[in-house]
Amino acid sequence: xxxxxxxxxxxxxxxxxxxxxxxxxxxxxxxxxxxxxxxxxxxxxxxxxxxxxxxxxxxxxxxxxxxxxxxxxxxxxxxxxxxxxxxxxxxxxxxxxxxxxxxxxxxxxxxxxxxxxxxxxxxxxxxxxxxxxxxxxxxxxxxxxxxxxxxxxxxxxxxxxxxxxxxxxxxxxxxxxxxxxxxxxxxxxxxxxxxxxxxxxxxxxxxxxxxxxxxxxxxxxxxxxxxxxxxxxxxxxxxxxxxxxxxxxxxxxx
Amino acid sequence: xxxxxxxxxxxxxxxxxxxxxxxxxxxxxxxxxxxxxxxxxxxxxxxxxxxxxxxxxxxxxxxxxxxxxxxxxxxxxxxxxxxxxxxxxxxxxxxxxxxxxxxxxxxxxxxxxxxxxxxxxxxxxxxxxxxxxxxxxxxxxx
Numbered sequence: 001x002x003x004x005x006x007x008x009x010x011x012x013x014x015x016x017x018x019x020x021x022x023x024x025x026x027x028x029x030x031x032x033x034x035x036x037x038x039x040x041x042x043x044x045x046x047x048x049x050x051x052x053x054x055x056x057x058x059x060x061x062x063x064x065x066x067x068x069x070x071x072x073x074x075x076x077x078x079x080x081x082x083x084x085x086x087x088x089x090x091x092x093x094x095x096x097x098x099x100x101x102x103x104x105x106x107x108x109x110x111x112x113x114x115x116x117x118x119x120x121x122x123x124x125x126x127x128x129x130x131x132x133x134x135x136x137x138x139x140x141x142x143x144x145x146x147x148x149x150x151x152x153x154x155x156x157x158x159x160x161x162x163x164x165x166x167x168x169x170x171x172x173x174x175x176x177x178x179x180x181x182x183x184x185x186x187x188x189x190x191x192x193x194x195x196x197x198x199x200x201x202x203x204x205x206x207x208x209x210x211x212x213x214x215x216x217x218x219x220x221x222x223x224x225x226x227x228x229x230x231x232x233x234x235x236x237x238x239x240x241x242x243x244x245x246x247x248x249x250x251x252x253x254x
Numbered sequence: 255x256x257x258x259x260x261x262x263x264x265x266x267x268x269x270x271x272x273x274x275x276x277x278x279x280x281x282x283x284x285x286x287x288x289x290x291x292x293x294x295x296x297x298x299x300x301x302x303x304x305x306x307x308x309x310x311x312x313x314x315x316x317x318x319x320x321x322x323x324x325x326x327x328x329x330x331x332x333x334x335x336x337x338x339x340x341x342x343x344x345x346x347x348x349x350x351x352x353x354x355x356x357x358x359x360x361x362x363x364x365x366x367x368x369x370x371x372x373x374x375x376x377x378x379x380x381x382x383x384x385x386x387x388x389x390x391x392x393x394x395x396x
Contacts, residue, residue, distance in 0.1 A: 079360035081284035089308060101282060102334055118334060119282065173284035228334045234306045236329070237283065247287060249327035249365040250302070250313050 032152035035191040038108045040227060041219035043100040046196050049218035055168070055177045056210045068175040075244070081173030083239030089232035091120035093142030093166035094159055095185050096176070098199055098217050105227045113148060113155060118227045126157050135160045135182055142166050144185070159185040168203070173245060180207035196220060281384040282332075283308060288357040288367040292392040296326055296354040296366075305343040307332055312346065312368055314354060328356050328368040335382045350374040357389045 057065055072082050091097065098104075102118035113126040126148040138145040138161030148157035162183055167176025183205040191197050197219040204212045236248040298314035310330035315323045330336065333343070346352065351374055356366030369386055372378050383389070 076284060076286040079286055079289075081286040084284070086282040086284075086308065102332075119332070171282050173286055228337055230307055230332075230334055232308050234304065235308050236311065237308075245284060245287065247327075247329065247359070247365065249359075249363055250311075250325065 034108075034150050035153050036108070037106050037113075037155075037189070037191055037197060039106065040222040040225040041100065041104045041106065041197055042222050044196055044218040044220040046194070046218045046220075048192065048194065048196060049198065049216050052215040053213070055213050057177070057208060058210050061178055061208050065175065065178060072174045076173045081245045082175075083237075083243050083245045084171055084173055084175070085167075086171055087235070087237045087239050087245045089120075089235045091122045091142055092117070092171070093122070094124060094144050094146075094162050095187075095201055095203065096167075096169055096171075097122045097124065097143075098187075098201065099169070100217065100219060102230070103222055103225060103227060104219065116227060119230055120232060121230050126155070132158050132160065135184075140164070140181060148187075153190055155187075155189040157185075157187040157189065159187070178208055179203070179205045182207055285357075285367055285383065287359060287361070288389070289360050290357065290389050292358065292390060293369065294354075294356050294358050294366060295393050296328075296356060298326065298352065298354065300346055300348050300350040300352055301325070302348060303343070303346040305333055307334065309333075310336060312352075312354065312371070314352065324364055326354075326356075327365040328354055329365070330368050331381050331383055339380070339382045341379065345373060345379070346371075355391070355393060 055062075055065075075082050085092070092099070092101075097117040098115075100117060104118070105116040107114040107116070111128050113128065115124050115126070116122065122143070124143045124146060126146040128147070129149050130147045132147045133145055140161055140163040142163065144159045144161035146157055146159040148155050150156070160183070162179070162185070164179065164181050168179060170176025183203060186202040186204065188200040189197065190200075199217045199219075200214070201216065202212045202214045203209065237245055238248060240246045296314060296316050298316035300312065300314050302311070302313040304311040304313070310333050312328040312330060314326050314328065316326055317323050333341070353372040354366075354368055355370040356368050359365045367383060367389070368381050369383055369389060369391075370378060370380050380386070
């Protein structure tokens, strides 16, 4: 009756492995403790962090952006930098604040992970274990609406609702990368064995990008460092009528 | 035409690197309004040390050999960066005699970017200007 045998021993092993492997993986994931990432962090240039690739903008957007970058470079070379968001004392917003020009503070509390960037006292709240809202239900802002959950030791975050005029990167007289209102930022935040915290960022925006733009920021701990206050109080830089960044100097006797 | 293809590739890479570097620079504000080719030495009396963000400012009166006084506005970096370098708001006060090394404004206005200052106590302090090595120190006496 050998012909009636449906599965041989090898097949049974393969089948059992196929069933058990995901269960084991889930069990391992569930048993991986949530890492303690609370504290102060600064950007780290580490060999494990790849360089940021060029944004995969669609040809028309790429052309426009490169022209703006070129114009900004030429203007700066003439000693006339173009006014940008820093001239207007505006914060960076998402995802640029994760570039941590100044230190970051991460706070883990019940149902929420909060990230503060010292410059401009930027704050983002990642709401844990909640469904994401449709983009159109989020009022467009600098930081958008972030939800997240822990997958083992990895904080998986999803952000939508970043305003179109909150460009990605830029600053220093240079324009940031454009995006549409439908941009979605996916992050995987994890603590490596080397002590480096990494934020693997994937920006999805089929309106503007040909494919998702993926890059990573790395951070190292700043033991004992408490974030300082930052209020953009008296910006003497201003945009003149041509949109150039100028500086207001003191006139004695006034 | 291997050479030209390679050259084209190299140029393409350089442009790409330049574009990426623009977005990756760890600073907020452009200092392109300042002259990167020379610096001034200003021995003067402090009229104000403005401890604010986004940047601090040092105001000084500089007297020339004939006794004429010229006022200079010197831009510093963020007070957060300065504090991380050990700066405190009370390190300079009005009336202090200081020696400042600054990159002058390209516009010719009496102002500059403060790169280094010798305090009244004789202590020298830098400001932590990003890419400060791109400002050539020629130290021309004003």
